[in-house]
Amino acid sequence: MKKRGVMEETGIPLEVLKSDIHNHFKLFDMLEPLLQQPPRFEKQLKFQILPEMQRMIIENYYKFDDCVIREILGKKLSSKTRKELDDVSERSRVNLKSCRRQFENMKHVFKAVEEMRGSLEQNVQQSFLLPIELARKYAAVVFITSNRFETGKKKLAYLEFDDFAHCANLMITNWSCASADCQREDMLDVDFDRDFLQDLKDLKILLDRDLIDEHKGITCRNLKARLSEKVCNDLQANFKTLSRSLVNIACNLIHSKELRDLFVDLVETFIETCRGARLCYDDVRCFLEEYQQAVKSMELIKRSNLQIYGTWDRYMNTVSSCLLQLYHI
Template identity: 35%
Template structure:
């Protein structure tokens, strides 16, 4: 009985190298071969006897058996802290949780925008072939993402806090999962040829911009994109483009402010119609935030309607940013060149719409700069 008690009180040894090999989906035989090479190198460096193969094989096999049992607790990470079978330091538990829920960006890039159905899980063989990530590892990432999505769907609190609380993940990893879930929930199309060059990191960054600026709040993943922003964008489009005087006043004020900064070349380089085209495209993007099809195409639309024209002008990402910042400043009446004297965009109208205008243009600016950098980097 004492030996039984002693066994449970001993801290379990987790070989972190073998754990990573197991997470990769490699077999016991693969792991034994890797472990033999490592142990022999260590023995040679220390001038010690080389380990017997059967000793290494026994150690690896035992580790793998333990990993398979531990995996059951990791499906609900909070259980790992309370289970008595494997006593271990908190730092080891946290390592196991974070590494188990870590993922290969190439695999998740393949899953972005999709509903995680059984059919998609069956297609992981193709994902495995394209990414060269072992199928077992691909399935783990798929199942982890699906498990987190299910837990978030049932919660009322803000996504990142729910993920942190329920899965004990650090904030940066929880935020990445929240961005992925946001993309998948709204079925954003990440497969179009125009944006095929974008990496996982580009998508999750831009998704975080959408979450911040395009939703009414971030309390739950299923909350609709902000319908009031879409309505304000439609109103703004009508306000600006049904009155040539208003649009011209805004263009002149923008040009004057850029000139005062010594940046008049930005509009000169773009051509006479650039101001009108870009502003109309941005307002149309905002107006489409209640249309499911337009929402699905949001990444590609920003690339096509905002980023590609700016690259063609040609503008750098900094040029595009300065232009949009200046347009915002003039519409909102900031600075001496604002529209304070405008007969159409009066103080009351600015007060009503400046928040929505700034919110929309800021989101397009931040998303556009990231997409611009990604596009230029591939040329």
Template identity: 45%
Template sequence: MAVSETEVFVCNNCMINADIYDLWLKGNSVSEATKHQQNKVSLKKFGATLDDLQSDIVDHYRLFAGLEEMLKTPPRLNHQLMYQFDPETVHMLIQKYYCFDASVMREIFGRKLGTRSRKDLDDISEETGVAVRSVRRQFENAKRVFKTVEELSGRLVDNIQSHYCLHEDLAKSYAAVVFISNNRFETGKKKLNYLSFEDFAACANYMISHWSYSSEECQHHEDMDVDMDRDFLLDLREVKVLMEREYAEEHRGLMLRALQPVMRERVLVEMDNNFRSISKTIITIANGLNHSKESRDIFIDIYEKLIEPWLLMSWTKADAKVFLTAFKDTALQLDVFRSNPKLVKVWERYMATFTPVVLRMYPR
């Protein structure tokens, strides 16, 4: 009698319904999630009842609650034995847990990420239309990432990726949150309401790339790049030489010659008439970066003292770009720069970030 052989494979991998996970992350209750899924799934097709659907969602929510503590320290998910997930599922769980609504993070930006800020979560929920449970998760994630990396040496994005297993784009977004919060930059003024989270994040990442300890020009890469490079900020004081009458007049003359072929006549006249005040503003902002009280106002200073006057003079974003490019290049033609290579590097390092920050902030 022939004996048949049967191979049996037993697997206890946990299955995650990504749609239900999204509903949980958005702060939906079980009943809200059930109603949402009822409208999306044909129960008759699967021979299921509404109670079956709700029971399934309850099971998923219980699983997510059990996973949440591990999600707070993502590397644990790769080493725990309680739940069996394939690598793709682990990646999805982590990335989605740390994703956020840009409108919520825009409100969190610049706030002190401490316990007292939690009283504002209801207001943020009402302002953004995002469920308060989701707002709380996003706030706690930002706070947790900040606390983890604020004292670590090395590149901020690398630290966030290694501790939270996030893809680079998401890590850069959190780096911007950490950098702006650590430096207490003012982002909540009414005049800055037109700027989005993405605008501030782009500006913060420009600063991290050129003004922090992770900048290629920095000599102390081992230091924390949640802070700006202190040596660079001290050296920036030397650019005040551009405010001296002799160099200011020469700089103005070089600007007129450089811009005459490329700038509209009306804009050129306004530039000429206002050059001293514009130059003083750019240099004063540079000097103020060395003082925490003044550096906190960099965004509002750029808007009120540069962008707002330029808008009143009908300057376009293109006009601003042409001016700032020429302002940087013509300064390098002055003898005081040509005889001081160190000053040249400091000036180029400053303007390499200042110019794109101003242009990113310039209303479209």
């Protein structure tokens, strides 16, 4: 503060500035236990703090650096991980004390809301009085941690926290027991809708030789009106690989191991194929749109009388958005 010219602006002596800073540290030391339970902090009468100042203190205390949480994401919130915070601090270039605060807050929020019923996001927001955006980030962390998603593999190193948070929040909204489509009331929002995961196995019909040829024909025909001839030829050559990737991922999500490896599978089987074909973001977006819509025009599906359209859209709406978020070039 002295270097920033505070003393010249205010005319106060250095000793007074030191004393004031010291008092702030003492005050925060007394406030910190209350910050473990923000509703209690909000109602306390011992310290005269304006409501807007209370909200600012709570938000700043629970705020985190995305690069720090990215390093911790997917790991068990155990003493072993806590011991690794020296390395996290070094890699993220964030002060070790700050890394420890962020880790402890992450662990505290996780334990508080993991087994709560109701909206995961609202539970975080109401339990810790956080702004909606920060609560949504914590909800994503809780969901990823609870379901033990693999996020540390080398192939995923290019992904940032926002990439995982985007996908996690989509899965909470559309694939978990929080989804409007979920009929089960005995499960928590951190749990996947097992009925939906079971229904995804019906999509295996799309791997039938005749069906995959029809699917390919409709998709590629519609893409010709939107993309260049070269890109269409590349997508046509890679269609079966891309389609098998998406359908196999869907069919295998019922298995815990495959569910945990979802991000790895999306990158290894779909994204790397698109990169190999040198497709740009818009090429991939157009393909996913036409690929999803083509199923509704397939005569063999209509004749089979299988009720897969709702399951297909529920799956593809989320997985397409995830893939586009993860598709960094």
